[in-house]
Amino acid sequence: MANVIFITGGGSGIGKATAELFSEKGYRVVIVGRDGEKLKRAAKDVEAKGGECWPIALDIGDAKAVHSCIEEVVKKWTKIDVLVNNAGLALGSPKPFHEQTIEDIQTVINTNIMGTLMVTHAVLQQSMMKQDKGGRGTIINISSITGLEAPPMGEATYHTSKTAMEGFSNVLRQETIGSNVRVLVVRPGFVGGTTNFHGNRLNDKEAEKDVFEGLEPVLETDVAKAVEYLVDAPERVSVKAIDVVPTAQRSLPTVDRQ
Numbered sequence: 301m302a303n304v305i306f307i308t309g310g311g312s313g314i315g316k317a318t319a320e321l322f323s324e325k326g327y328r329v330v331i332v333g334r335d336g337e338k339l340k341r342a343a344k345d346v347e348a349k350g351g352e353c354w355p356i357a358l359d360i361g362d363a364k365a366v367h368s369c370i371e372e373v374v375k376k377w378t379k380i381d382v383l384v385n386n387a388g389l390a391l392g393s394p395k396p397f398h399e400q401t402i403e404d405i406q407t408v409i410n411t412n413i414m415g416t417l418m419v420t421h422a423v424l425q426q427s428m429m430k431q432d433k434g435g436r437g438t439i440i441n442i443s444s445i446t447g448l449e450a451p452p453m454g455e456a457t458y459h460t461s462k463t464a465m466e467g468f469s470n471v472l473r474q475e476t477i478g479s480n481v482r483v484l485v486v487r488p489g490f491v492g493g494t495t496n497f498h499g500n501r502l503n504d505k506e507a508e509k510d511v512f513e514g515l516e517p518v519l520e521t522d523v524a525k526a527v528e529y530l531v532d533a534p535e536r537v538s539v540k541a542i543d544v545v546p547t548a549q550r551s552l553p554t555v556d557r558q
């Protein structure tokens with residue numbers, strides 16, 4: 301039976317690159333995100349790499365919808381072997397916290413923290429921690445180097461969400477001892493390629509290209525390869541965390557463009 305990978309934010313960037321890479325490896329790939337049309341387009345590229353791809357429009361902050369979605373996947377494809385909690389965004393930089401909109405703060409927290417928690421809850425409960433499904437699996441939380449190091453002004457909400465992801469991963473790793481569930485973290489630094497992360501971060505799509513001036517970013521495919529390395533390590537090995545940052549990135553980039 302083919303392995304199944306479930307990727308949040310799978311319609312673009314790191315999520316899509318990971319979906320394509322695992323499709324090439326013969327996995328069945330589920331990609332979820334809010335934009336159904338974008339997912340369908342991404343699914344075509346993912347299937348072109350050889351594996352089956354199932355795009356599902358889903359708001360990962362909606363606990364009920366998440367549980368139904370995982371139920372559907374397990375019903376059809378029996379189990380989830382790998383979960384990649386990739387969906388995440390930063391908004392409102394470089395404004396300081398008190399100038400950010402409540403809406404932006406809630407969107408970031410709901411996606412980055414609630415989304416990660418809800419999807420993980422459903423996947424553990426309905427697949428990975430179920431002995432009849434094998435009692436095994438690998439969870440990869442796509443954190444950020446900002447999970448360890450405070451970013452420059454304007455990213456209090458994003459930093460909070462990524463430190464939460466680190467804390468969550470550490471606790472979950474302890475809790476799942478005794479099962480064959482691995483909880484692992486990938487911390488990307490400055491990522492370029494086709495992600496629109498930086499344009500969203502600055503609320504300025506045009507700015508996406510400017511942010512890379514003078515610094516060659518890593519690509520989303522580089523991050524996907526790190527995910528592959530963690531997943532392909534023997535089951536007895538938990539590569540607990542891996543940082544994937546540009547060689548030229550000595551510290552966090554400034555997002556202050558004024």
Ligand code: 8X3
Pocket residue numbers: 443444445446451488489490491552553
């Ligand atoms: C974002 C990492 O280096 O772009 O998660 O601030 S960086």
